[in-house]
Amino acid sequence: MTSEERLKKSYQETQLKLGGNGPRNVGVLKEALQNVDGNMESDMYGSGAVIEAFEQKMAQVLGKEAAVFFPSGTMAQQIALRIWSDKRNQLPPAYHPLAHLEIHEQDGLKKIHNLQPILLGEADRLIRFSDIEKLGDSVSAILIELPQRELGGELPDFAELEAISDYCQQNGIFLHLDGARLFEVLPYYEKTAEQVCALFDSVYISFYKGIGGVAGAILAGNHEFTAEAKVWKRRYGGDLISLYPYILAADYYFKQREPKMATYFEASKRLAERFNALEAVDTRPKVPVSNMFHVHINRNVDEMREIFSAVQEKTDVGIIANLRDGKSAGSCQFELSLGDAIEAVSSEKLAQVFSELAQALQK
Numbered sequence: 001m002t003s004e005e006r007l008k009k010s011y012q013e014t015q016l017k018l019g020g021n022g023p024r025n026v027g028v029l030k031e032a033l034q035n036v037d038g039n040m041e042s043d044m045y046g047s048g049a050v051i052e053a054f055e056q057k058m059a060q061v062l063g064k065e066a067a068v069f070f071p072s073g074t075m076a077q078q079i080a081l082r083i084w085s086d087k088r089n090q091l092p093p094a095y096h097p098l099a100h101l102e103i104h105e106q107d108g109l110k111k112i113h114n115l116q117p118i119l120l121g122e123a124d125r126l127i128r129f130s131d132i133e134k135l136g137d138s139v140s141a142i143l144i145e146l147p148q149r150e151l152g153g154e155l156p157d158f159a160e161l162e163a164i165s166d167y168c169q170q171n172g173i174f175l176h177l178d179g180a181r182l183f184e185v186l187p188y189y190e191k192t193a194e195q196v197c198a199l200f201d202s203v204y205i206s207f208y209k210g211i212g213g214v215a216g217a218i219l220a221g222n223h224e225f226t227a228e229a230k231v232w233k234r235r236y237g238g239d240l241i242s243l244y245p246y247i248l249a250a251d252y253y254f255k256q257r258e259p260k261m262a263t264y265f266e267a268s269k270r271l272a273e274r275f276n277a278l279e280a281v282d283t284r285p286k287v288p289v290s291n292m293f294h295v296h297i298n299r300n301v302d303e304m305r306e307i308f309s310a311v312q313e314k315t316d317v318g319i320i321a322n323l324r325d326g327k328s329a330g331s332c333q334f335e336l337s338l339g340d341a342i343e344a345v346s347s348e349k350l351a352q353v354f355s356e357l358a359q360a361l362q363k
Helices: 003-012 027-033 049-062 073-087 108-113 129-133 158-170 182-189 193-197 223-236 244-276 301-315 340-344 347-362
Strands: 066-070 093-095 141-145 174-179 202-206 217-221 281-284 292-297 332-337
Touching: 003 301, 027 244, 049 066, 049 193, 049 202, 049 217, 049 244, 066 073, 066 223, 066 244, 073 093, 073 108, 073 141, 073 174, 073 202, 073 217, 073 223, 129 158, 141 158, 158 174, 174 193, 182 193, 182 202, 182 244, 217 223, 244 281, 244 292, 244 340, 244 347, 301 347
Parallel strands: 093 141, 141 174, 174 202
Antiparallel strands: 066 217, 202 217, 281 292, 292 332
């Protein structure tokens, strides 16, 4: 068994986990539907009470005129940027070099829409207002991701977001929010979703990340924007005959977990503090600004796989299933996003985990 295989196996066999909301198995859907009336009428091809009521609910939560439910965020965001590009004579959009559209979507925006995005700023830091000022009015839209996942979940100051929003309005540039984890950052900003979304012309949110649903996304904006989004959704094949399993699960887990984001946030700060106390370990951000952070370790990846495997086998606490090489030679890193699972890990069990890690790292 390789060190990689052992790490994954040791994680899977633990009864407790530091990250996530629990197993992603069919039980996620089963729980969400357990009290649903079996005679409820299904949505069909994007219409019907079940989908329309949820879209209206989320539009209200986000403070937008209307919202459209999509089966995936990839579909939703490509469509949003296409709509804004069309309104600006096919000018390109702009976003961070590590945006999801740039590194995880097989160039969908470029291949499907022939849009060549401008990459804003530098890969190792957040987009700054000064980066946007240099653009003038040469772009159709700017996408801002809150939090910036590939940077450990870092966030710009809210005042900088306001400055960016004002600049875009003054220069006729549309501002789009990649809010896949929007609700996870609200406790840090001490703002409502509506207050944050007021800075943006369009907003995307996900229902399977921190919310922990099965799948699905919402794209919200004004009536004209969402009407066009519905047309593009049909063109993409996103109007499945029925989307209710995703919608009902999204609604169920949103009600459960949106009120708990502050709890996850506080837990992430406490957990990051424990990691930072270990030898050769640092988190990014040093103090988390949401329920997620990255852990960077100045040790070889194979060595750390063996250490984490041994600690997981001994403590029955799953820390991580996958570990990847870090940016510098001889280092490694992983990501943690906290949810319901951390609530089952006692302070005594956490103390045991970090005691074992500390001893292993000192050898």
